Amino acid sequence: MGKNVWDMLLGFFAWCCAILLAGSMILIIGFLILKGYKAISLELIFANTSPLDALLFKQQVFGGLFPAMVGTFFLILLSMGFALPLGLASGIFLAEYAPGSIKKIFSLCFDILAGVPSIVIGLFGFSITILLHHSFNSQIFPCLLISALSLAFLVLPYIIKTTQVALESIPLLIRLTAPSLGATKLENIFLVLLPASISDITSGIVLAIGRCAEDTAVIMLTGVVAVAGIPKSIFSGFEALPFYIYYIASEYSDQSELMKGYGAAIILLLICSGLFGISHWGKNRLTAKTRFNY
Amino acid sequence: MGKKQIKIQIKDLGFYYKNQQIFENICIEFENNSITTISGPSGQGKSSFLMALNRLWESIEGAKVKGTIRMDFGKGFENIYHKNYSVTKLRQRVGMVFQVPNPLPMSIYKNIEFPLKLRGEKNKTIIAEKVEQTLIESFLWEEVKDRLFTDAGLLSGGQQQRLCIARALVLEPQVLLLDEPTSSLDEKSVQVIEDLLLKLKKKCTIILVSHHIDQVDRIADNKLVLSDRRLVQH
């Protein structure tokens, strides 16, 4: 009889923790939505400019979230442009070419990189700017390019690990099929192995995109500003959603600005959970299609 | 009795996996156009022996091979472990069929087309001809001719295995290695595949790992046993 009391206590403890966690999250998200849903409108994003003109870059948007959203978009595009080729190639090397001992050393290296705080990565990006400024062109300042590069460093270890793990989890029988038919290593990788792991790799990439969209610390040190409009070139300053949210929290001057902050937070939340959803839904759908019969 | 033609000469072959010896000092010869079976307790290295013949073990980390293997592909004996010997060319002449059918995740047609594409064949007519030819040869054509472009994974186990045999045959290999090809199949499929192998004997030298005594008795010209790290006549 006495034994059952402890079981009950354990269960009670577990339930309490689960409810506490879920409740806190619901409180946070609920608070945000409740306070901010009224702010969601086309006006929040495009202010006084017509959406069509804004989207075609015919007219600048003042006082709306559009420039920040465009900034975030270009940030993602550029940083993935840097990180994807480098990350995929490194992942392929680790999974398919590196012998055991070398693999361990590099893996540790990338684990360390993944653990470096994002602000330190941002500081690194800033240091690179200093270096470029002094050695090459004194016109180089923190800008979209530097931020994108730094974000690339931030997500690089995740892309590498995702690619590596995805390739390594392919069963031996599949790995040996193409070589037994006369395929070279490269042909095996591109014709069989990568297509077989495409769903896992893609979902990892989508998560990395989410990371780029939400990061604030890195871009704070490498070129993001509160007001800049649509970035004119990769060497110019730019706006970004997460920074806008941070900025509003500390510098809002009236209720309407605060409301815009809430609206921006909801939009960012939607973007990030949307990306998360795509990553997981995509994983399930694609795996079903390319399933090997083993 | 005419002089026997030797296809494969093996001297002092040893196989090591992660520094553990699997077998050593194997010396054997394989006759042309014959079926040789290899039986023996599991885990003794029969699959490793086959992989030594097409150098597939090189894709497995921790595996090592010692010794020489020479094969006669019509131009005299060639050392297949020579450092300049093209491994991809070797595998086009020495085909392999695995214990568990391993169709690639594509259509039946594309599966058979795959080795041809690897070798650089671009002519669609020739490809179509060869696909039909090997499927007929493998006793599979009638069953799949109307659904060549459907997923190969939808076929039954026996059909998939015949597909894998067809795929291995499309480059017209002179040696065919089979690792317990019928162990996961039903009786009817076993029968079909054994008939297929007997037919193929005329074009190929076949080395077959098999556990089934009846199968060995039915089709083997030469019976070997790999046990206690030695390969001996049955």
Added chain:
Amino acid sequence: MQHREHIAGIIFWGATVLSAGVTLAVLVFMVILSLPIIKNDMILEVLMGPWSPDYGLFGILPMIVGTLCIALLSLVFSFPVSLGCSIFIEIIRPGKPGRFLKKFVRLMTAVPTVIYGFVGVFLLVPHVRGFVSHGSGMCILSASLMLGLVISPTMILFFSQSFARVPKTYLNAVDALGGTQFQKFIYLLFPQAWPGILTGIILAFGRAMGDTLIALMISGNSVMLPTSPLDSARTLTAHIAMIIAADFGSIEFKTIFLCGGILYLLTSFGILLARFSAGKQN
């Protein structure tokens, strides 16, 4: 064809070396840019002293303490809750409710930290202020509460995985001997999963030390050495974010690279520790 294979191999190798180079470069840059402080023999002063630029004091000790306090307190809040949740997922309700909570926890990782910070400022801080009835509400306590929530998913997922890895044969043995759920947990699951749990704790602690936004937005950023959880404090990360706006040539500015270097070494050490601990469960 041999040629193409060879070149491809070199390209892949080069990409990996380049990527690994980044890891090293970050540390190198931090060290090089902190050299003025090290060279001028100011290092001890900076590491141990208080921060008061007007008096020429550039010590980052308050920030080091701030980082450690907030990270530690958030771990104190988060560990029991995370443990409880992972027990819920793996032991108490491993069916639908457990899977649901696991998915929920995974979804939590998608929420940007700036959002936690934002809600912290407008929901948590006023309440802490009201509850404590002095100060602004921006203090170690507020930051640790929010940060605890942020690092929970890391621990929960790690703990769950560790519990799941305990071989079923052991569990069946305890069942067959008539053990209760609680006994199974205390005598088998927890001890067996402990290396994994420790790894989760270390990783979560690393994450907590490396967070910038939450500390920046709700810990108050005072430069005084904190003496209680209700004090405002500044972390190394927030310090970097704030001083970046200072005059580039000043000593003040150079301290941020030292902060960066310290953070790098702390988190790397944590990773090494975690690796070592993770190796133990196998």
